[in-house]
Amino acid sequence: MSINLSHSSLQLFQRRTRIVAVFLACFFVILITRVWYLQVLQGSFYKERSIKQRTRIQRVLSQRGEFLDREGRVLVDTQPGFNITITLEDVQDLDPTLKLLSRLTGVSEKKARETIRRAREKGTPAFQPIRLFTNVDWKTVALLEANQIDLPGISVSPEPLRNFRYGDLFAHAFGYLGEINRSELADASFRNYRIGDEIGKAGLEKILQHELKGTDGFRQVEVNSRGRIINETAGQPPFPGNRIFLTIDLDLQQTLETAFGKQSGAGVVIDVNSGEILAMTSRPAFSPNLFSGGIPQEEWNRLLHDPLHPLTNKAISGQYPPGSVFKIVVAVAALEEKVISPHETIYCRGYTRFGGRRFRCWKRGGHGKLNLTRALVESCDVYFYELGQRLGIDKIAEYAKNLGLGSPTGILLEGEQAGLIPDRSWKRRVRREPWFPGETLSAAIGQGYILATPIQLANLTAAIANGGTLYRPQLVRRIEDYEGTLLQEKHPTVRHDVPISSRTLNLIDHALEGVVSEKHGTGGRARIRGVRVAGKTGTAQVVRMRQEEEKQEELPDRYRDHALFVAFAPVEKPEVALAIVVEHGGHGGSAAAPIAGKVLRAYFKKTGRILEIADRHTTP
Amino acid sequence: MLDRRLITHFDFGLLFLVLLISLIGEGAIYSASHFAGSPPSDIYLKQLYWIGIGTVMLLATISIDYRTLHRYAYLIYAVALGLLLIVVLKGKVGMGAQRWITVGPLTLQPSELTKIALILVLSRYLSDVQERGGFTAGRYLNVALLIGLPLFLIVRQPDLGTSLMLLFISVTLIFLAGMPVRFFVYAGSAVLGAIPFLWGFLKDYQKQRILVFLKPDLDPSGAGYHIIQSKIAIGSGGFLGKGIMQGTQSQLRFLPEQHTDFIFSVIAEETGFLGALVLLLLFAYLVFKGINIALKTQDLFGTLVAMGVTTMIAYYIFINIGMTSGLFPVVGVPLPFISYGGSSLITLFIGVGLILNIRMRRFHEG
Known part of the structure; x- marks a missing residue:
């Protein structure tokens, strides 16, 4: 083993070691410059991105106002209803999920697929829940909750449901609710509304929409990468809609x-x-309850083509x-x-x-x-x-x-x-x-x-x-x-x-x-x-x-x-x-x-x- | 063996520096493994345990004169190759690659040991060549074989990160050993020419990583996600950082593999540019201490081993931080002394042990 190297070869090694040292030093300079660029020069840009991706503003719907008769008896109010939603981002495998869902709810797989297809066409992002079925009963809700583990991405979301307590009583004057459409959304008086919102489509529900609506609240929440809410950072509770006392007895x-x-x-x-x-x-008459949470097409056609014109007041x-x-x-x-x-x-x-x-x-x-x-x-x-x-x-x-x-x-x-x-x-x-x-x-x-x-x-x-x-x-x-x-x-x-x-x-x-x-x-x-x-x-x-x-x-x-x-x-x-x-x-x-x-x-x-x-x- | 001269030449500063960096890593792992809304994880305790074992291995490495290692270099190399072969034959598969072997309760990653073994054997062979009058055609072939055998086995696992590390370290050692510059020009051209051919050997996920590196915004929620989220984490840390345990990118799990490969992003997010700069300067100080020791060593074997270990640490740092800050494609390389993981930590402590060993014995006539 050589301990003493010749003078010239030692010089060669030392020269080359210095070259490597300079090379490594350059790299450290590059890294520090890079980190400086990201953190100091572009810091505010990335700060904004990090806030944006972890903050979601959630709307808290206000409770729609009631209709009462002249003696103060409640005729129409709002009850909690349940919707089934699917968040495509969280679904691992769509086919088995829909199969199981259809078995539990009794609603056809085809219908769910159709709904998803339409939502995709509309450009619904994968993290946004799509409403699959509306107004499901308690039994179905319980079944779904019990099978939650096998249904990733499927969730039950409570949604207020208009409740016409006396069925078809005073139906034509009350009117009914329906999903807000594109032209309504474009109207200035609906600027605080969003796709999917229910508004009065006929009768007093329509005319008094802005009295009945109240003011939605909001929750600003921080979510993790999976969209789970970690904490609430700000918020404002909703203000319920006004109560309408009618002249009818x-x-x-x-x-x-x-x-x-x-x-x-x-x-x-x-x-x-x-x-x-x-x-x-x-x-x-007709029951406006049929419209709560979306009227099925065949039901609508039946009402529309009835020779006795039940929809006409x-x-x-x-x-x-x-x-x-x-x-x-x-x-x-x-x-x-x-x-x-x-x-x-x-x-x-x-x-x-x-x-x-x-x-x-x-x-x-x-x-x-x-x-x-x-x-x-x-x-x-x-x-x-x-x-x-x-x-x-x-x-x-x-x-x-x-x-x-x-x-x-x-x-x-x-x-x-x-x-x-x-x-x-x-x-x-x-x-x-x-x-x-x-x-x-x-x-x-x-x-x-x-x-x-x-x-x-x-x-x-x-x-x-x-x-x-x-x-x-x-x-x-x-x-x-x-x-x-x-x-x-x-x-x-x-x-x-x-x-x-x-x-x-x-x-x-x-x-x-x-x-x-x-x-x-x-x-x-x-x-x-x-x-x-x-x-x-x-x-x-x-x-x-x-x-x-x-x-x-x-x-x-x-x-x-x-x-x-x-x-x-x-x-x-x-x-x-x-x-x-x-x-x-x-x-x-x-x-x-x-x-x-x-x-x-x-x-x-x-x-x-x-x-x-x-x-x-x-x-x- | 251990006389007073050894102790006076022992570089306590270097040991202290390595332990300091390891403790910074310990803190980063603690922060990165505590998610908002989840029960606390105990991996920071495991890491502490690995630091302990690493320190023991470091002391063990010091206790053996590096000239003894010179003697056994080929044997160590042979053992490493044997372990790699075992991995190929009956290794444990994880994350789409076959890298581990299990011995009793221990899970070993032989590719880690291979780094040390290759540094030792190349330093030995290259210093021998110098002694015997320089390079000949046959000696070039021997060098190529020494590098090629383990590289072949590791590429097959497949472990792109470690393969690249081995290649970089080897090239650096050959360069230091005085191989003519024209050789590097030829080899470099050959590699460039071989790239399209090599592309076919890469696994799909490796190709994906490289493609996405070139254009991360092609697939922001898929393969580009890692790079984008890591850049957001680093960038959003700003100058002073969001505070220890306050990093939203890591606490809310936007960062992938945050306690291993992306630990630098956590540090940069929580301690800002100031913290990242301190860490980079500590690393630079460590690397230049290593180079300094190599320069002052009088025998070629010692110089090459010290430089091999030092450049290994430096390349780890460059590739890891380059990857997390979006300069390089995502290849699975840990940040030395900081990332969670026992195998690489032990390799690094053994490597530092070798440097300390050389430092304290370089004037000692064996």
Whole structure:
């Protein structure tokens, strides 16, 4: 072993060692420069990235406000529901996961796959949970939790679910919820909303969305690389939505809906002294609960294509010829215009001749001699043909419009129709034809072009009952925040006062009371012992009859006439008015008046005006 | 053997430096193994135990005169090769590679021992060549064989990191031993030419690592994840760091393999540029102490062994920190004295033992 190296070779080794030393020194300089670059020059950039990747802002949804009836009974609230979500990032193997999931939930694998495919197309990132199934029951939740270990990436997330406590009660007015869509998201009023949020899509849920919503809270959390929340760094609790006290009365609403049974149509009950809607329905209805958490497509199609139109709110959108109910308007016009005196009689022989045509009375044998009161009580058509001729169509239209027909009532709902009150200028403008005098006769008995919605008829009746004040029908009484602080009190809104003399009104009231109370009155089925009820029946033609041969009862349902009835009570000091339309119900007196009777009975039983026992005696 | 002169020439400073760096590593492992929201891990205790064993091995290494090791260099080399062969025949497979053998309760990684064995045998052969009048064609071939045999076995495991380390150390030793510069030019060109051919021998995950290194943002959540997260950890530490145990990248598990290969990122995140600089300066001081000892050694064998160990430590540092800071591709190389793991720690302590051994005996006439 050599210890002493030759001088020259030792020099070579030392030189080369120094070269290596310089080389290593360079590397240390490079490393220090690199670390300086990352930490000092780019420090803030990386700091931001590290904060961004570990911080998530989570929204805490506010609880949607409740709907209550006028007595403070909760009609609609929010209950916890459960959704099943999948986070693709955490799923190890999609196929077995979906297979097991489908076995546990009973929902088809195909459906889940479809949902995932659609979410992927929309560009949902892998760490964001995708909602697979909504509103699963407790049993499924328990099953999934028990199998959690075999289902990585699958989780059960609680989500508030709108709960319409009484099913289809008041369904059309409440409306329903649905997922916010793209165009809504683009709207400025929805700027705090996100994809997947549920908002009111129809009815009061839609109109009062911003009252009901409340304010979402948030949680700022720190998550680890797997997205697990390690701690909460900041936050703000949500503020629940406001409580909406409606004008409707649960008992009355239930009575009204039950009274319809399986019949379709609409009914509106209104407080004559404020315009508050006490009950309102459209039949058949649907359960808005179906929409909570997303309505299945086939369910939606069934509702959409049902020939009875369960999704339409017929109380405000159904336009019907008012039939004989319109005689109230003609009678008021005739008295006010003094084209007839209360004592003048007209002879009815079952028809009248006009312009070479026969205009029939509903009673073929004729009514004989009648004055205005009798003509209203017995709903004589011939009498009103005469009044129509004396008034002319423009006068009739003027009074009809004054009483609120032909224009929306302005109720707080979307989709209200205006109905139609024709006159000469309308005919020229729209039909490009002159008005034919014969059409005035049809109009005088509420047929022809005339159309009215049930709410217009109820409102008109209320105006007659309260002495001529036409209110804007109201659905909301007051709004409170969730702690009970009063935010808004809604006061009755008068549209205008209809100038009608009290003499006229007294006469009409008297006649309408006769409709219900008298032996020959057409509205006898709305009679209540102990309360004076005024009303008017109506029958709206669905198809023009080929002379008198066919009887209504022999016609198929869809060609049968609509039955109408309007009423108010008590006559001496009116409180409540209503309008009932039973589609294809036949005669107003037989189909619609009994419903009115049940509702009025319930109303007066509740206010203590009649006793349970008395009620039993009055039921035929 | 151990007379007073040995003790006066013992470099306590170097031993102290190595223990200091090991304790810094101990603290880093403690921090890196404690995740927010998880029960504490006890691997820092295991590391302390390995430091103890390493120190014992270091003292054992000192006690044998390095000239005795000169004598047994070929034997040690043969034993290392034998162990590598055993690994090939019946080794334990872990992480897609076959690197370990189990002897009783111990799990050994023979490739670690091979580093020391190769340094010893090359130093011995190269110093012999110098004594016998320099390089000849046959001697070039012998050198190539000495390097090639273990390299072949380790590449097959496969262990890219260790293979590269062995190659770098060997090339450095050959250079130091005076091999003509033109040889390196030829060899370098040959290697460059062979790259496309060698590419075929790499395992998929190794190819992936290299590709992703070249473009980490190609696959930020997949293979590029390690590099990106490590850079975020280092960068977000800023100048002063987030505080010990306060590193969000490590505490929230964004960093991969944070107590082993990516421990530097934890230190840089929690102690900032200041901490990283201190660590790098300590490393530099260690490396230049080693070079200084080599320069002052009068025999070629001692010089080469000291330089072999020193450059081994330096290459560990460069590759590891270069990898965690995104300068090099991710190859599994630990940070010396800091990363968790017994095998590399023992190799390093034995290596430092060799340097100390040479330092205290370099003037001693055996």
